[in-house]
Amino acid sequence: MDTCSGKVAVVTGAGRGIGFVIASYLLAEGATVYVPDLDGERSTQAANQLGEGARPATLDVRSAQDVKAFFARVDEEAGGADLLVNCAGGYAPLVPTLNITEDEYDMVMDSNLKGTFLCCQAAIPSMLRKHAGAILNFSSLAGRQTSPALGSPYTSAKAGVLGLTRHFAKEFGAGGVRVNAVAPGTTEGERVAGLLTPEDRERQLAGIPLGRFTTAEDLADVAVFLLSDRARYITGATIDVNGGVLTI
Numbered sequence: 001m002d003t004c005s006g007k008v009a010v011v012t013g014a015g016r017g018i019g020f021v022i023a024s025y026l027l028a029e030g031a032t033v034y035v036p037d038l039d040g041e042r043s044t045q046a047a048n049q050l051g052e053g054a055r056p057a058t059l060d061v062r063s064a065q066d067v068k069a070f071f072a073r074v075d076e077e078a079g080g081a082d083l084l085v086n087c088a089g090g091y092a093p094l095v096p097t098l099n100i101t102e103d104e105y106d107m108v109m110d111s112n113l114k115g116t117f118l119c120c121q122a123a124i125p126s127m128l129r130k131h132a133g134a135i136l137n138f139s140s141l142a143g144r145q146t147s148p149a150l151g152s153p154y155t156s157a158k159a160g161v162l163g164l165t166r167h168f169a170k171e172f173g174a175g176g177v178r179v180n181a182v183a184p185g186t187t188e189g190e191r192v193a194g195l196l197t198p199e200d201r202e203r204q205l206a207g208i209p210l211g212r213f214t215t216a217e218d219l220a221d222v223a224v225f226l227l228s229d230r231a232r233y234i235t236g237a238t239i240d241v242n243g244g245v246l247t248i
């Protein structure tokens with residue numbers, strides 16, 4: 001099935017991890033996919049691995065100047081993005097709230113929340129011109145409840161992403177733009193492998209009704225659905241992909 005045939009997609013933070021897998025699914029669905037990442041070399045390697053239709057870029061989503069220049073390039077080269085996945089993000093340092101510095105706070109808030117705002121702000125004008133567009137923002141189970149392990153700025157940033165998603169859905173729905181969010185539970189990948197001890201893994205797994213961690217593929221299936229016309233009447237929603245850890 002080519003649910004994204006002829007569409008132009010941007011997946012931020014697609015140099016590795018969840019974003020990379022989502023980019024590969026969107027390519028398989030027929031989209032041209034930009035794979036910008038803070039680490040430009042990682043983006044180039046990802047684009048080479050993904051093959052035809054993937055376009056690399058170096059982008060820091062925390063910088064309004066960078067973001068404007070990147071989306072101007074997408075406008076010029078490809079007529080603007082039809083689909084945007086705000087996947088770039090940074091985890092909080094593993095320190096208690098009372099020890100968090102201003103720089104650490106800013107790093108987490110800016111890469112997760114401000115970056116999502118800036119990329120939406122830069123991508124939406126061309127979507128409004130076409131009266132069509134779909135955005136998927138990355139929240140987290142942390143944003144739906146809390147994350148003692150990842151810290152209060154991460155919880156706040158990911159809860160903020162849910163607020164942005166609801167707000168943008170209302171603000172731009174009449175312009176043909178849908179905006180949704182996904183809230184993954186702990187997801188297998190390089191980042192998590194470096195964070196969890198074997199004991200942490202066992203403890204977390206014991207609390208997951210479906211008995212395993214989230215995978216990037218679980219999230220890519222949800223992303224393709226939410227970005228496709230099959231989700232044409234869904235906007236402002238958050239889909240929990242956590243194996244039943246949180247049921248509300």
Ligand SMILES: NC(=O)c1ccc[n+]([C@@H]2O[C@H](COP(=O)([O-])OP(=O)(O)OC[C@H]3O[C@@H](n4cnc5c(N)ncnc54)[C@H](O)[C@@H]3O)[C@@H](O)[C@H]2O)c1
Nearest residue numbers: 013015016017018038060061087088089138140184186187
């Ligand atoms: N892995 C999990 O357990 C999990 C759970 C819930 C939510 N999430 C969210 O999913 C998203 C992807 O997570 P992941 O585990 O694949 O992470 P990852 O570290 O494997 O990949 C993230 C990518 O984003 C890039 N990036 C970081 N800051 C950036 C910036 N300022 N500008 C552009 N690119 C930047 C990194 O270079 C990296 O390539 C993040 O938003 C994360 O918060 C992850």
